[in-house]
Amino acid sequence: VHVGEFGGDLVQPGGSLKLSCVVSGISFDRHAMAWFRRAPGKEREGLSCISTKDEFVEYADSMKGRATISVDDALNTVYLQMNNLQPEDTGVYYCAGRWIDDYCPGDISDSYFSAWGQGTQVMVSA
Numbered sequence: 540v541h542v543g544e545f546g547g548d549l550v551q552p553g554g555s556l557k558l559s560c561v562v563s564g565i566s567f568d569r570h571a572m573a574w575f576r577r578a579p580g581k582e583r584e585g586l587s588c589i590s591t592k593d594e595f596v597e598y599a600d601s602m603k604g605r606a607t608i609s610v611d612d613a614l615n616t617v618y619l620q621m622n623n624l625q626p627e628d629t630g631v632y633y634c635a636g637r638w639i640d641d642y643c644p645g646d647i648s649d650s651y652f653s654a655w656g657q658g659t660q661v662m663v664s665a
Contacts, residue, residue: 540564540654544634547659554624554663560617560634560656571595571637572610572617573647577658578630585647586632587619595643624663631658 546558558574573588587608588597598606607620617634635652644651 540636540638542634542636542654542656544632544656544659547632547661549662549664550624551665552625552663555620555622556624556661558619558621558632558634558659558661560619562615562617562634562636562654565636565638567610567612567615567638569638569641570610571641571643571652572608573635573643573652574608574617574619575633575635575647575649576628576630576661577633578627581630583633583649585649588643588647589617590643591641594641597643597645597647599647624661626663628661628663630661632661633658 541563543561571590574586575583577583586599586602589608609618634656637652
């Protein structure tokens with residue numbers, strides 16, 4: 540399984556960014572896909588999770604109302620649209636997946652996911 544994130548960039552406060560995560564080497568028929576962030580000096584934080592046919596969709600409090608997670612099954616790609624970005628959103632964003640069932644843990648715990656990408660850098664600064 541290969542997981543690859545794309546789309547990290549430098550954006551101004553209040554701006555928007557859409558991250559992509561492409562998965563290869565495994566079927567997307569059943570999945571739980573999630574986005575995480577490691578901010579400078581902080582532990583990795585679960586941001587959002589989505590499962591097969593959108594049965595489960597979870598957002599961390601820090602992302603509620605500002606982010607939308609979505610999946611294109613045909614492209615094996617997961618997206619994270621983020622709006623109103625602020626400097627505290629700066630960090631490395633990781634995509635992770637699990638393909639043996641289709642459930643998102645409410646706490647978006649990183650221990651639940653089995654495959655990870657290398658991350659993409661997002662910096663929010665004026």
